[in-house]
Amino acid sequence: MNDVLIARALHVLAVVIWIGGVSMATTVVLPAVRRGQLGEDWLRAFQAIEHRFVWQARSAIILVGLTGFYMCWRLDLWSRFRTAGFWWMHAMLGVWFLFAMMLFVAEPLIAHRYFRGWATLHRAAAFAWVSRIHWLLLILSALTIVGAVAGSRGWPIL
Ligand code: HEM
Numbered sequence: 001m002n003d004v005l006i007a008r009a010l011h012v013l014a015v016v017i018w019i020g021g022v023s024m025a026t027t028v029v030l031p032a033v034r035r036g037q038l039g040e041d042w043l044r045a046f047q048a049i050e051h052r053f054v055w056q057a058r059s060a061i062i063l064v065g066l067t068g069f070y071m072c073w074r075l076d077l078w079s080r081f082r083t084a085g086f087w088w089m090h091a092m093l094g095v096w097f098l099f100a101m102m103l104f105v106a107e108p109l110i111a112h113r114y115f116r117g118w119a120t121l122h123r124a125a126a127f128a129w130v131s132r133i134h135w136l137l138l139i140l141s142a143l144t145i146v147g148a149v150a151g152s153r154g155w156p157i158l
Contacts, residue, residue, distance in 0.1 A: 004074050011067035018060035018099075019141045021053050026134040034127050042127060043119045058103050065096055088147030095144045098137065 029049050032038050038045035072078060080086035081093075119126040 004071060007067040007070045007074070011064055011071070014060040014063040014067070015145065018057050018064065019145065021057055022134065022138050022141060025050070025053065026131070026138045030127070030131045030134060034131065042123055043116065054103060054107065057099070061096065061100050061103060065100070068092065068096070086151065088144060088151040091144040091147055095141055
């Protein structure tokens with residue numbers, strides 16, 4: 001069972017790095033950018049930070065997926081995905097899929113192509129939208145973390 005313990009530890013470590021970064025971007029970086037505290041060029045300021053973090057987030061997503069599926073396979077937890085009471089298992093998969101799509105598909109394909117133009121023409125609106133998306137993802141992730149920690153220890157209402 002040591003392999004499952006290691007997988008679980010790596011799973012949580014990667015979640016901390018990934019969602020911690022999302023929290024920092026949402027609650028610290030974006031408000032500072034939108035107040036002009038990191039300079040007048042909002043896009044440049046945001047991208048300077050985001051470009052460095054995005055690779056950490058991508059690596060963490062891969063590690064979370066590998067360790068998560070490994071635990072499902074080793075402990076044969078697949079039947080949980082057919083039970084509503086294990087909503088937090090669905091939530092983990094859902095949040096993971098959403099971020100994977102955003103960081104591996106939408107960000108390189110759409111964001112780079114369209115966001116630069118939008119942010120140049122309508123800076124405030126574009127950054128308000130980025131901020132809303134970040135808040136939504138952060139809230140979903142936080143609920144998932146609470147559900148997973150409590151649910152995996154058998155908390156009855158979760
Ligand atoms: C492919 C996606 C994922 C899979 C297959 C997966 C799978 C798992 C499994 C099998 C467990 C152990 C459950 C148990 O011991 O009963 C677990 C624990 C956990 N997962 Fe995930 N997970 C995934 C993504 C995520 C995401 C995106 C988050 C955070 C937003 C997350 C956060 C956690 C947490 C906090 C725990 C509890 C650790 C503990 O307290 O022991 N997982 N995950």
